[in-house]
Amino acid sequence: MAPIYRKADAARCVQSIRNRLTTYFEMNRFALWIFLPLCVLAQQPAPPPALSEYEGRVIAQTMHWQGAAWLVRHKRDREEATLLMREKLDLKPGMSVCDMGSGNGYHTLPMAKAVGEAGKVFAVEVQPEMIEMLHRRAEEQGIKNITSIIGESHDPKLPAESCDMILLVDVYHEFSHPEPMLAGMRKALKKDGVVVLVEFRAEDAGVPIKPEHKMTKAQINKEMTKNGFKLVREFDGLPWQHMMFFGAAEEKLK
Numbered sequence: 001m002a003p004i005y006r007k008a009d010a011a012r013c014v015q016s017i018r019n020r021l022t023t024y025f026e027m028n029r030f031a032l033w034i035f036l037p038l039c040v041l042a043q044q045p046a047p048p049p050a051l052s053e054y055e056g057r058v059i060a061q062t063m064h065w066q067g068a069a070w071l072v073r074h075k076r077d078r079e080e081a082t083l084l085m086r087e088k089l090d091l092k093p094g095m096s097v098c099d100m101g102s103g104n105g106y107h108t109l110p111m112a113k114a115v116g117e118a119g120k121v122f123a124v125e126v127q128p129e130m131i132e133m134l135h136r137r138a139e140e141q142g143i144k145n146i147t148s149i150i151g152e153s154h155d156p157k158l159p160a161e162s163c164d165m166i167l168l169v170d171v172y173h174e175f176s177h178p179e180p181m182l183a184g185m186r187k188a189l190k191k192d193g194v195v196v197l198v199e200f201r202a203e204d205a206g207v208p209i210k211p212e213h214k215m216t217k218a219q220i221n222k223e224m225t226k227n228g229f230k231l232v233r234e235f236d237g238l239p240w241q242h243m244m245f246f247g248a249a250e251e252k253l254k
C-alpha cells in the first residue's frame, strides 16, 4: 500500500506545482500588459514646460484653426503686401524650404509653385485641422511638392540639414517653447540656410493687431541672438510687418 500512496501523493504534488507555475505565469503576463506600457511611457522624456512669457515678452495664444478664414481673407495682400514679401524671399526652382506654422497654406501654396517640381516645401503645423485645409487647397490646385509635418509645440520635427529657408509669418510670437523650437530649426537648416521672421511691428501703434501678436525689432534680435542666430539682412518695406533674415551664428551657444 505504501508505494501506491506515495505515487498518488507525488502526482498531487506535481499537479500542485504545475498549478502554481501556471498562476504565476498568468499573473506575470497580466502584470506585463499593465506595467510594460507604463514603464515605456515613464522612460519618455517629459516635454519641457510651456512658457507664458519669454525674455520679458508675453507669449500669444495660438491662433485657433476655426479662425483660418482670416488667413485667406481677400484684402490680405493689400494689408500685408504678401506678394512683395514672397518676392523678397527670392525663392528659386529646386530649393527646399519650410513654411513653419503654415496654417491653411496661404504662403505654402505659392512657395511650392515658386520652388517647382524639383523643389520641396515642408509645411509644419501643430494643428492637424490646418494641415487638412492645406491639403485640400493644394489638391484643388494640383500642387504635389508639399510635405506636411504635424510638429509638436517644442519640436518642429524637421529632418536635419533639410532646408535652404524656413519662413515664419505671424508665427514665432506664438511659440510656447521658443528655445527648443529655435534649436530644432537651427538643426534643420542647410549650410548658409536662413530663418525668415515676419512679425507685426510692435513699435507702430497704427498696426491694428493685438499687442501680444506684435514684436519689436529689438525683441526679435534679442531672442534670436540668444538662441544662436545672427541677423543677415532685413526688408523694411512691408506695410505692417518686420521681415528679418537670420543665419546660424558660428559661435558656440552660451
Ligand SMILES: C[S@@+](CC[C@H](N)C(=O)[O-])C[C@H]1O[C@@H](n2cnc3c(N)ncnc32)[C@H](O)[C@@H]1O
Pocket: 062, 063, 071, 100, 101, 102, 103, 104, 105, 106, 107, 124, 125, 126, 127, 130, 151, 152, 153, 154, 155, 156, 168, 169, 170, 171, 174, 175, 176, 181
Ligand atoms: C497666425 S497663424 C499664421 C499662419 C500662416 N503662417 C499664415 O501666415 O497664413 C499661426 C500658426 O502657427 C501655428 N503654430 C503655433 N505654434 C507652432 C509650433 N510650435 N509649431 C508649428 N506651428 C505652430 C498655429 O497653429 C497657427 O496655425
